[in-house]
Amino acid sequence: MTRLLDINDLHVTFPTEDGDVRAVDGISLTLDAGETVAIVGESGSGKTVTSLSVLGLHNRKRTRLNGEILVHTEAGAVDVVSCNDEELRKLRGSAVAMIFQDPMSSLHPYYSIGNQLAEAYRVVSKASKSDALKRCVEMLDLVGIPEPQKRVKEYPHQFSGGMRQRVMIAMALINNPRILIADEPTTALDVTVQAQILSLLKELQREFNMGILLITHDLGVVAEVADRVNVMYAGKVVERGSVDDIYYRPLAPYTMGLLSSIPSVYGKGTGRLSAIPGQPPSLISLPEGCSFASRCSFASQVVGASCATDAPHLIEDEPGHFARCHLALADRRTAGAKFAAKGGNA
Amino acid sequence: MISYIARRLLYAAVILLLVSMAVYAIFQFLPFDPAALTCGKNCRPNLIAANRVRLGFDKPVWEQYWLFLSGIFVGRDYGVGSAAFTCPAPSLGYSFRQNACVTDLIKQALPVTLSLAIGALILWLIVGIGLGILAARFKDSPIDTGSTVFVLIGTSLPTFVTGLLLLIYLTLKNNIIPLNFDGYISIFDNPAKFFIYFLLPWITLAFSFSAIYTRYTRSAVIETSGEDYIRTAWAKGLKPKVVLRKHTLRAALAPLTTMAGLDFAGLLGGAILTETIFDLPGLGRMSLKAVNDFDLPVVLATTLLAAAIVVIMNLVVDLLYAVLDPRVRVG
Numbered sequence: 001m002t003r004l005l006d007i008n009d010l011h012v013t014f015p016t017e018d019g020d021v022r023a024v025d026g027i028s029l030t031l032d033a034g035e036t037v038a039i040v041g042e043s044g045s046g047k048t049v050t051s052l053s054v055l056g057l058h059n060r061k062r063t064r065l066n067g068e069i070l071v072h073t074e075a076g077a078v079d080v081v082s083c084n085d086e087e088l089r090k091l092r093g094s095a096v097a098m099i100f101q102d103p104m105s106s107l108h109p110y111y112s113i114g115n116q117l118a119e120a121y122r123v124v125s126k127a128s129k130s131d132a133l134k135r136c137v138e139m140l141d142l143v144g145i146p147e148p149q150k151r152v153k154e155y156p157h158q159f160s161g162g163m164r165q166r167v168m169i170a171m172a173l174i175n176n177p178r179i180l181i182a183d184e185p186t187t188a189l190d191v192t193v194q195a196q197i198l199s200l201l202k203e204l205q206r207e208f209n210m211g212i213l214l215i216t217h218d219l220g221v222v223a224e225v226a227d228r229v230n231v232m233y234a235g236k237v238v239e240r241g242s243v244d245d246i247y248y249r250p251l252a253p254y255t256m257g258l259l260s261s262i263p264s265v266y267g268k269g270t271g272r273l274s275a276i277p278g279q280p281p282s283l284i285s286l287p288e289g290c291s292f293a294s295r296c297s298f299a300s301q302v303v304g305a306s307c308a309t310d311a312p313h314l315i316e317d318e319p320g321h322f323a324r325c326h327l328a329l330a331d332r333r334t335a336g337a338k339f340a341a342k343g344g345n346a
Numbered sequence: 347m348i349s350y351i352a353r354r355l356l357y358a359a360v361i362l363l364l365v366s367m368a369v370y371a372i373f374q375f376l377p378f379d380p381a382a383l384t385c386g387k388n389c390r391p392n393l394i395a396a397n398r399v400r401l402g403f404d405k406p407v408w409e410q411y412w413l414f415l416s417g418i419f420v421g422r423d424y425g426v427g428s429a430a431f432t433c434p435a436p437s438l439g440y441s442f443r444q445n446a447c448v449t450d451l452i453k454q455a456l457p458v459t460l461s462l463a464i465g466a467l468i469l470w471l472i473v474g475i476g477l478g479i480l481a482a483r484f485k486d487s488p489i490d491t492g493s494t495v496f497v498l499i500g501t502s503l504p505t506f507v508t509g510l511l512l513l514i515y516l517t518l519k520n521n522i523i524p525l526n527f528d529g530y531i532s533i534f535d536n537p538a539k540f541f542i543y544f545l546l547p548w549i550t551l552a553f554s555f556s557a558i559y560t561r562y563t564r565s566a567v568i569e570t571s572g573e574d575y576i577r578t579a580w581a582k583g584l585k586p587k588v589v590l591r592k593h594t595l596r597a598a599l600a601p602l603t604t605m606a607g608l609d610f611a612g613l614l615g616g617a618i619l620t621e622t623i624f625d626l627p628g629l630g631r632m633s634l635k636a637v638n639d640f641d642l643p644v645v646l647a648t649t650l651l652a653a654a655i656v657v658i659m660n661l662v663v664d665l666l667y668a669v670l671d672p673r674v675r676v677g
Contacts, residue, residue, distance in 0.1 A: 055581055085586075092583035105574040109673055110596050119592075120582040155672040171582070 003072055004179050004211040005031035005054070010067035010081075012049050012058075019284040023049040025235035026067070031179065031211040036202075038214045038222045040258070041232035044280055050232075051181045051215045055096055056080050056088045071095055071179065094124045097172035101184040103164035107156040113140070114152035117171050124175040139170040143200060162193035169200065176208060183215045198225050219262055223247060231255050234281055234291040237314060241321035248340045251323035251332045253296045256339035290326065298335065302326045347675065351665065358657050365653040370411050373646055383640050384442035400425040401440065414439065438650070439643035441636075448647040451632065458530050459628035462551065462620065463613040465544050470552035470559055471606060475599065477556070478563020483590070485568065493560055500557020509550040509623040516546065530627055547624045551617055555609060562605065566598040573597070600670045604663050611659030615652030 012024035024046040031037050039047040052058055054069055069080035073095045078087060100106045108116055117139065118132035127135065133152070140148035143166040156164060165185065172180060182201065186194040202225055205212055214226055222229055222243065229246045231239040231254065239252035250256050257276035278295040281287055293299050293307035305312075305326040314324045317332075325332060381398035382389060398404050401424060402413055413422065417437035424431055424440055433440055433447035441448050481493035516522045523545055533540040570576060571594055579593040616630025625631075629648055636644035668674045 057577060057580055089583050089585065092581055094583060098581045100574060100578065102574055106578045108575040108579070108593055108597070110600070110671060112672075119584070123583050123585075123588075157673045168578075171578075 001035075002033040003030065004033055005029075005072065005213070006068070006070040006077075007050070007054070008068040008070070010050065010053065010069060011065070012046070012053050013064040013066075014062060015064065016284070020064075021283045022235055022286060023283055024053070025286070027230075027232070027235070027237050029230055029237070029240075031213055033178065033211050034205065034209045035227045036205065036212040036214055036225050038216060038226035038229045039232055040216060040219065040222055040229060042217055042258075042280065044283070045232040046235040046283075047215045047217075047232050048183055051098070051183050051213060054080060054179075054181060054213070055092055055098055057098075060085070073178070093120055093177065094175050095177055096179040096181065097175070097177040098181040098183065099165070099168045099172050099185050102188045103161055103168050104188065106168055107164055109156055112153055112155055113159070113167055117152070117167070117174060120171050121174045135174060136170075139174050140167070142173075142204070143167070143170040144196075145170075161189055162196065165189060165193075165197055166200065169197075169204070173204060173208065173210075178210060179213065180205075180210050181213045181215070184217070185214075186221055187216070187218065194221070195224075201225065219247075219258060231258070234286060235283060236291065236324065237322075238292065238324045239322065240314070241318075245318070245321040249318075249321070249333070250336040250339060251317050251321065251329070252325050253298050253327070253332075253335070254292050255323075256336060257295075259339050290324075298325075298327050298331070301331065303328065347668070350668070354661050354664065358661050361657050362654055365657070366415065366650055367411070369646060369649050369653070370414065373642060374407055376642070378640060378642070380642055383642065397442065401442070438647035441641055441643050443636075443639050443641040444644075448643050451644060452629070452647065452651065455627060455629045455632045457532065458626050459614060459616055459621070459630065461533065461540070461544055462547055462617060462626060462628060463610060465548040466551035466555070466613065466617075467606065467610050469548050470555035473552065473556040474559025475563050475602070477560045479567055479590075479595070481560065481564040482567035482571070490564075493564065497557045497561045500554050501561075503554070505550060505554060505619040506623060508553050509546070509620060512546050512550055513623070547620050547626060550623070551613070551620045559602070559605075562602065563599070566601070567594060570594050570598040596670075600667070603666050603670060607659045607663035607666070608656070611656045614655045614659075616648065 007027060007029045010024055010027050011022070014021040014023060027046070027050060029037060029039075039050060041047045049058075053063075053065060054071070065081045067081060070077045071080060071091055073091070078091060078095075080088060080091070083091075107113070111119075114133060114136050117136040118129065121127060121132045121135050122129075125132075136152050137148045140152060145151055145163060145166055151159075156167075159167060165188075169185075180201075185201070186197050189197060198221060201212065204210070212225075214222070216222060226243050229239075229241060229243055230237045231246065231252065233254050239246065239250065239255045241249075241251075245251075246255060247259070250259060254276075260274045261276060263273050276295055281291050281294070287293065287308070289306060289308045289310050290296070290299075290312050296307065299307040307326055310326070312324045312326045314322045316322050317329050323332070327335075379394070381394050381401065381403045384397045384401070385393050402410055405413070416422075417433065417435070417439070419435055421435035422433050422437040422440075424433070431440075433449060436449055438448040438452065440446075441451060444451060477493050477496065481490045484490055517525050524542060528539065528543075531539045531543055575597075576589065576593055579589045584593075614629075616628055616633050618630035618634050620626070621628045621630040622634065629651070633645065633648040635641070636648065
């Protein structure tokens, strides 16, 4: 396995007038060639901030980054946190590419598709205009856009949402990047188009042996494409493991809550969808102990530690399966079995 | 695209026709006898009657309107015999006050107003857009604060104050820009004198517009910088220069075309305050004088001209916008 990305103890803080917003609070993860690592969590859990920081796409003046983001390129590893603007710019598009949540607004409305694709290609490869155009047509064909010769001259508003996301994928992959960051790539699309885009991504991943960092809140999408999963809550990873670990043997109460809030057509028919009670904590004043404690139904069953005052650590409970919880492992296994995804629909 | 232009031209023609009718109708309701206005205080009834016939005021209103309208295309003859004279096409009427065809009066005044408006437009676009971009690019820096102060002063000082202050301090007290006694000089005759002649009027007129354009550009650039497609541009690995010039400015400044086009059209109708302060013989001063003198044919013509300019500039702006924004392009 070729290691593509190492994130070590990354902290992302936005200083504001009310205090520091700790959007990402010490996350570590790795990504190898050919695998898909998912980051799952609700809005505000820090998953998008994590993905944007890999490309340094925040306003760097207003963000404090601590830790290490090592991007392994053919020429060696580059630390995104400490490199300068120019080194960072050279990583973008060539080593790490990104596709975004909303394909409707991610393409420039004033320039033709061909112009935007060729621009992405030429900034890295310095190809001639005609070569770039050829490459654009080739890429559009690859992502399944019919009549690419003709459509390359068209403008974004002449494409449907699904087609625009295909264009975004073509643009991201035009320089053969080793890492693709997909930030909620299917959230803005309708369900049938979602499936097409996901299978396209998987197909292209096999072809180019890319590592994909997938950011999503949709557990269905995770089940379909991810190899490993990181569940994030309030800026921290609360559970990490293979897809099967997360779906069938969840060990963190937050993951169990997420699983039980998936609407299921095979459900027991109680009629009501369960939701995790309460709200995520403010990222400005995180609680002293476990940040999930106030919403956790198991907090009262914890023996020997206090959820309210001691923050739990991410511990490898099973080989390759990590969770952040004070509750005894045996109790969590029993509870997890109850919440586990009921096959098929997950 | 061609059918779109043809359709828009047709609409413009219809609008102009309606505007001309409305303006003409308004002047019919004024409590003046246009014939009596032709000869001032020592008018004798027989002279008024003669002028009434000469200028066609004895005919029914619709026929007068028709004569006015056809005069624009074929010219117009007034009177008969030895007293006859002609205002060739495009004729916009005859000013008895000034004893001249209105078209000739406009021909004299238009270049002055045009020179004033074009020069001011260029000046305020350069200052406004330039300062706006700088303020957005260095947001919250001293440059940004400075631009905010400029915007405040520019939008709150009326033209007659700026104009007079400039006149007092740049010309009368310090003689930095010399006073011109020669009157209007065309750029083609003497460019140096032309620039000196128009420098103060340009600065005066461009001052408040620059402030408005600075504020608009600053907020448009800041807002556009937060768009998803700008994030895409950064993610492609483009140089900051390219992101700003090709991606951000193109989208941020396109709506400025509309603003600039309409502001420019408004000025072509005559910048009354500026022209009055600096005594420029342009359309604005001409209209003002015509209003004071009850010179109705001139007022009618300048009103119509101003309306026509606005309609035409609207068309130009829309066509320009279709070139700039592919989403606006139609069949």
